[in-house]
Amino acid sequence: MNKIFLIIKREYLTRVKKKSFILMTILGPVIMASIMIVPIYIATKSASSKTVAIVDESGFFTEGFKGTKDLKFINLHMKIETAKDNYDRLGADMILYIPQPAYTFPSEIYIYSKKQPGMIAESYIRSSINDDLRQLRLKKRGISTDIIEEMKTSIDVSTIKLKDDGTEEESMATRDFILGLVGGILIYFFIFMYGAQVMRGVIEEKTSRIVEIIISSVRPFQLMMGKIVGVAMVGLTQFVLWVILTLSIVGSFQVAYYTQITDMKKQETLQLGQAIDPSNPLKVDIQKDTTSMAMEAISTINFPVIIGGFLFYFLFGYLLYAALFAAVGSAVDNETDTQQFMLPLTVPLILSIVMAQFIAGDPDGSVSFWFSIFPLTSPIAMMIRLPFGIPIWQVALSMSLLIGGFILATWFAGKVYRTGILMYGKKPSYKEVWKWFKQSN
Amino acid sequence: MDLLIAENVNKSFSSHKALTDISLSIPEGIIFGLLGPNGAGKTTFIRIINQIISPDSGQIILNGKKLNASHIEMIGYLPEERGLYKRMKVGEQAIYLAMLKGLSEKEARTRIKNWFIKFDIINWWDKKVEELSKGMQQKIQFIITILHHPKLLIFDEPFSGFDPINTNILKQEILNLRAEGSTIIFSTHNMGSVEEICDRIALINNSKKIMEGSVNEIKNNFRSEIFEIEYQPFNKSLDELLPKDFVLLSKKESSMGKIIRVKIPNESATNKLLEIMMNNSRIIRLQEIIPTMNEIFIQAVNAENNKIDHNE
Numbered sequence: 158m159n160k161i162f163l164i165i166k167r168e169y170l171t172r173v174k175k176k177s178f179i180l181m182t183i184l185g186p187v188i189m190a191s192i193m194i195v196p197i198y199i200a201t202k203s204a205s206s207k208t209v210a211i212v213d214e215s216g217f218f219t220e221g222f223k224g225t226k227d228l229k230f231i232n233l234h235m236k237i238e239t240a241k242d243n244y245d246r247l248g249a250d251m252i253l254y255i256p257q258p259a260y261t262f263p264s265e266i267y268i269y270s271k272k273q274p275g276m277i278a279e280s281y282i283r284s285s286i287n288d289d290l291r292q293l294r295l296k297k298r299g300i301s302t303d304i305i306e307e308m309k310t311s312i313d314v315s316t317i318k319l320k321d322d323g324t325e326e327e328s329m330a331t332r333d334f335i336l337g338l339v340g341g342i343l344i345y346f347f348i349f350m351y352g353a354q355v356m357r358g359v360i361e362e363k364t365s366r367i368v369e370i371i372i373s374s375v376r377p378f379q380l381m382m383g384k385i386v387g388v389a390m391v392g393l394t395q396f397v398l399w400v401i402l403t404l405s406i407v408g409s410f411q412v413a414y415y416t417q418i419t420d421m422k423k424q425e426t427l428q429l430g431q432a433i434d435p436s437n438p439l440k441v442d443i444q445k446d447t448t449s450m451a452m453e454a455i456s457t458i459n460f461p462v463i464i465g466g467f468l469f470y471f472l473f474g475y476l477l478y479a480a481l482f483a484a485v486g487s488a489v490d491n492e493t494d495t496q497q498f499m500l501p502l503t504v505p506l507i508l509s510i511v512m513a514q515f516i517a518g519d520p521d522g523s524v525s526f527w528f529s530i531f532p533l534t535s536p537i538a539m540m541i542r543l544p545f546g547i548p549i550w551q552v553a554l555s556m557s558l559l560i561g562g563f564i565l566a567t568w569f570a571g572k573v574y575r576t577g578i579l580m581y582g583k584k585p586s587y588k589e590v591w592k593w594f595k596q597s598n
Numbered sequence: 599m600d601l602l603i604a605e606n607v608n609k610s611f612s613s614h615k616a617l618t619d620i621s622l623s624i625p626e627g628i629i630f631g632l633l634g635p636n637g638a639g640k641t642t643f644i645r646i647i648n649q650i651i652s653p654d655s656g657q658i659i660l661n662g663k664k665l666n667a668s669h670i671e672m673i674g675y676l677p678e679e680r681g682l683y684k685r686m687k688v689g690e691q692a693i694y695l696a697m698l699k700g701l702s703e704k705e706a707r708t709r710i711k712n713w714f715i716k717f718d719i720i721n722w723w724d725k726k727v728e729e730l731s732k733g734m735q736q737k738i739q740f741i742i743t744i745l746h747h748p749k750l751l752i753f754d755e756p757f758s759g760f761d762p763i764n765t766n767i768l769k770q771e772i773l774n775l776r777a778e779g780s781t782i783i784f785s786t787h788n789m790g791s792v793e794e795i796c797d798r799i800a801l802i803n804n805s806k807k808i809m810e811g812s813v814n815e816i817k818n819n820f821r822s823e824i825f826e827i828e829y830q831p832f833n834k835s836l837d838e839l840l841p842k843d844f845v846l847l848s849k850k851e852s853s854m855g856k857i858i859r860v861k862i863p864n865e866s867a868t869n870k871l872l873e874i875m876m877n878n879s880r881i882i883r884l885q886e887i888i889p890t891m892n893e894i895f896i897q898a899v900n901a902e903n904n905k906i907d908h909n910e
Contacts, residue, residue, distance in 0.1 A: 163697055171686065366681030370739070373648040373675040374698040579650070581679065592612055 161379045161386075168358065168387025173394060182395055186402035193403075194410050207278055210249035212237045214257040217293060218286075228278055241269060253282060329457070330545075336463065337517045337541035344471050344536050345510045351392040351475060352482040352502075356495065358384050359486030359578070368578045377575035381487075382567075385479045392475065458544070466543045469556065474536025477563040478502065484570035484590075487577030494584050505533035513541055520545040530555050532562025569594060601626040601750060601781045602647070607656035609642055616642040617653070618805045624783065624798070629776055631796035631813075632785040635899060638802045640785045641678060644752055647783075648675050661749065671700040674748035678755045678785075680739050682727045689714075689723035692742055699746040706745070713741045717767075732759050740768060744775060751775060752783045757791060769795060789892035801895065803902050813891070820894045823862045824887040825871065829879035830855035839874055843867075854882050 172178055208229045211218065214237070224230050233240055233247070237254050240247065251270035258264060266286060268279065295305055359381075362368040371380055485498040509516075509528060516525040520542045528538035529547075535555045539547075576593035577585075585593075600623040609617040617639045624630045634640050645651045647658060649665060658665040661672065683691055689710065696706035714720040717737055727735060736759055744751060753772070757765045773795060776782060784796060792799060793813065801809040809816065824847065829836060837846050837858055844867070847859040862871055875881050889897070 160698055163694065167694055171683075361683070364681075365684050366677075366679045367683055369650070369677040369679055370675070370681075370695065370742070371698065372650050373673070373677070374670060374695070377650075579645075596612065 160375045161383045164375065164380060164383025165387040165390070168384050169390050169394075172354070172388065172391045178391070178395070182398050183402070185395075185399045186406055189399070189403045190406035190410070193407050207250040208248065209251050209253050209278070209282070210240065210247050211253045211255070212240050213255045215255050218255060218289065225281070228281060244269070244271065251278070255286075332458070333520075333544040334517045336458065336544040337520070338513055340463070340467055340543070341513050341517075341537045341541040342510065344467070344474055344540050345506060347392055347396070347471055348475050348478045348506065348536065351388050352478040354391075355385055355388050355479045356482040356486035357492065358388070359483050359574075360489065360492055360495075363487065363578055363581075364490060372575075372578070377578060378571045381480070381483050381571060381574050385476065385483060388479065389472065389475055392471075396471075463544060466552075467540060470536040470540050470559070473556075473559045473563050477532060477536075477559065477566045478506070480563070480567040480570035484573040484577065487574040488580075488585050488590055488593075490581065490584070497587075498590075505531075506537070509534040509537040513537065516541045520547075526551070530558060532559045535559050572596075599626050600624060601661060602783075603659040604643075605657050605659070607643070607646065607653045607658065609639075609646065609651070609653050615805050617646075620656070620802070620807050622800045622807060622810050624781060626781050627776065627779055628797040629772065629782045629784055629795050631792045631799035632783055632802065633787065633789070633792060633799055633895060634802035635787055639805045640802055641754060643802070644675070644677075644754055644783070644785060647750075647752065648673060671746060672749045673752060674699075674743040674746065674750070675752045676739060676743040676754060676756055678758070680736075682735055682738065684728040685726055687723070688725050688727060688730070688738060691727065692738060692745075695742045696745045699748075701746050709745050710741065713745070717741070733761060733764055736760060737764070740771070744771075744780075748780065750781050750783065752785070754785045755788075756784070757786075757788065765791075787895075789890065789895050793891045799891075801898055803899050804906065806902075808902050809898055816894060817888055817891075820889045820897070821886070822889065823865065823867075824859060825862065825868075826857065826859050826883075826885050826887055827871075827875060827881070828852055828854060828857045828883040829875060829881050831879050834878060836875065836879055839878055841870070844871070855880075859887070 206229060208231065210231050210233050212233050212235065230253075231249065233252075237252070237256075240252050240254075244252065250272065251268050254267040254269060256265060256267075266282075268282070292302075292305055296302070362371070362380075368380075375383075481502055485495055485502065488498060489495050512524070512528060516522075516528060516538055519525055525538065525542055528534045529542050529551070536559065539552070539555050543552075572594045573590055576596060577590070580593075602624040604620055604622050607617055607620040609615075620639075620643060632640050632643065642651070646653050647660070647665070649667070649670065660669050663669075686694075692710045693703060693706045696710065697703060701709070711720070714723065719734070719737065722730065722734070722738075727738075730738075740756070743753075751772075756768060756772075760768060769791070772782060772784070784792075786792065796813055798812050799810070799816065800807055811819075827836065835849075835856065837849055840846065840860065843863040845861040847861055849856065849858040851857075860871065862868060872884070875884070
């Protein structure tokens with residue numbers, strides 16, 4: 158027991174001390190935090206405002222467009238050719254040209270610009286023009302502005318899950334979808350990354366010929382399990398560090414920009430209130446602040462189930478695959494020879510990640526069910542289904558089959574491993590590996 | 599007392615028979631040569647002693663007890679296929695491997711330091727193994743093997759990859775270990791070293807033991823009563839004077855006189871040979887031609903292989 162601890166310690170320390178591990182541990186959270194922070198940052202420090210000069214030959218938009226914080230409109234009373242010739246002197250970022258329509262309403266509109274006008278400006282202009290044109294057409298048919306305003310609704314659909322115990326719970330399909338996918342992808346990523354590390358470690362011991370020295374001191378099985386457990390702890394360390402570092406980066410960012418964000422929120426609400434007709438109170442109610450919605454979505458996650466499930470499926474999924482990866486490593490002399498044996502391992506993994514979106518879209522379908530029961534695919538598939546709420550018997554079945562699969566895989570791998578590590582030279586076939594497996598020690 | 603006794607050990611890998619009914623005994627405190635051509639089964643036998651694999655039948659008694667897990671710390675094994683973790687530092691790695699053999703970290707560190715100082719390699723401590731030459735790595739492996747003062751040491755082709763100077767150092771260390779009371783199994787197909795350091799040997803060929811005994815005993819058994827004589831003849835050449843049952847094998851001229859090789863009919867005929875020589879020549883040299891271990895090895899293996907061919 159003492160010796161297996163020594164092996165675990167060595168496997169752990171040599172990996173944690175590696176430069177690549179330290180780099181990954183720092184880089185990972187930086188990337189993840191930037192994914193979360195950058196959009197908010199861009200929103201606060203929005204791009205410098207742009208000026209749009211309008212040449213309106215149609216005469217429909219004489220009132221002009223409603224400007225925003227980032228977009229200012231000025232009406233030009235000149236020909237488009239003149240405007241284009243004087244582009245530099247206008248001081249505008251772009252010229253919006255609405256030509257004289259051939260038939261009642263304008264159908265073609267042009268934006269002239271020396272720089273890219275930017276997606277936000279373009280889409281704002283497009284929707285403003287469409288809105289205005291729709292209103293113009295409706296007005297022309299004799300419909301009053303009030304009626305038009307009243308027709309603008311935006312209704313949110315809330316799904317309520319009726320639970321067996323009679324309680325109701327607001328279900329959040331989008332949240333569950335994202336949560337499941339992220340969990341599944343993380344498990345996939347970890348199994349592959351750390352499973353491959355186990356395999357490489359075994360090959361390293363074999364090619365450096367140290368393996369026989371070690372197994373004259375410890376059982377081959379101890380060496381294999383020591384390596385698998387050691388690498389698992391490296392994986393857990395990295396995961397925990399990632400979570401802590403990401404949260405602290407995001408957290409410190411939030412503290413630094415808290416006032417700015419709340420200011421912005423206030424302003425948005427203010428603008429929203431002004432834009433909305435006060436005679437229509439319904440809309441103000443429904444219009445939830447997206448941030449508070451996200452907060453609510455996060456706070457209602459069943460964390461014990463999700464985190465517990467994640468740790469279980471991560472750990473046992475990894476253990477199952479790592480044992481098989483170790484067997485593959487023991488069978489070959491170098492990494493290029495692993496190809497033929499890797500196929501049966503990578504196919505279920507890749508298949509379950511390919512199916513991830515389908516499973517998340519139809520978590521209770523029979524395909525999703527079978528994927529989440531079969532041990533080689535269940536770590537990823539069940540993780541994807543878990544946030545949606547799964548019957549307890551299915552989770553129990555999936556977990557026990559995974560544990561069973563892990564024991565079976567370790568038993569199989571152990572037998573292949575102890576013969577494989579002493580075989581040098583020729584590349585074995587599946588038939589030979591099967592012989593090793595059956596061979597008594 | 600015998601430190602190790604093997605009784606009818608059999609081992610096969612699928613259809614290939616690696617060991618057939620191997621029985622041998624190794625007395626305590628000697629250097630025991632385990633000889634045989636490549637693929638004879640030496641490494642399989644050694645792996646069984648190290649409990650890396652277990653025999654299909656038969657048993658091994660070590661230090662009076664049937665082979666078990668507690669024996670692991672009693673054995674130091676330097677395998678033929680040996681290496682070290684390339685990216686690990688030398689000192690750190692040596693400590694790790696010593697601890698796997700049951701030493702405490704502190705004990706391991708002191709002993710390794712002493713050996714490193716003795717071999718004048720203490721400045722390698724913080725180097726990575728991949729920075730060292732193969733010969734340097736072999737030295738470290740040797741130190742690791744003997745560090746925990748094992749009762750039984752097993753060296754599988756220890757000199758392969760060593761230059762003559764380091765081979766000599768190593769040979770001396772092995773002899774020192776015997777003097778300190780260790781029992782050493784020395785597996786090789788390099789016969790030169792066997793004659794110099796082995797006390798007893800066993801010869802394995804084609805999974806079977808074909809010979810076992812002390813080096814002197816075996817050499818005696820393989821004496822073929824051949825003598826080389828260098829002399830200056832009085833008048834007639836000696837070869838013309840030899841009786842019929844003496845077989846002349848070769849004759850040639852030397853700077854001093856003549857050299858002949860003669861096979862005598864039996865042991866007691868030595869005196870008869872001397873008598874003829876004394877009467878008819880001035881003797882410069884008379885020497886019995888004793889086969890080298892190398893010759894014995896080749897002869898025995900060939901004889902065994904012929905026997906197999908005939909049976910088949």
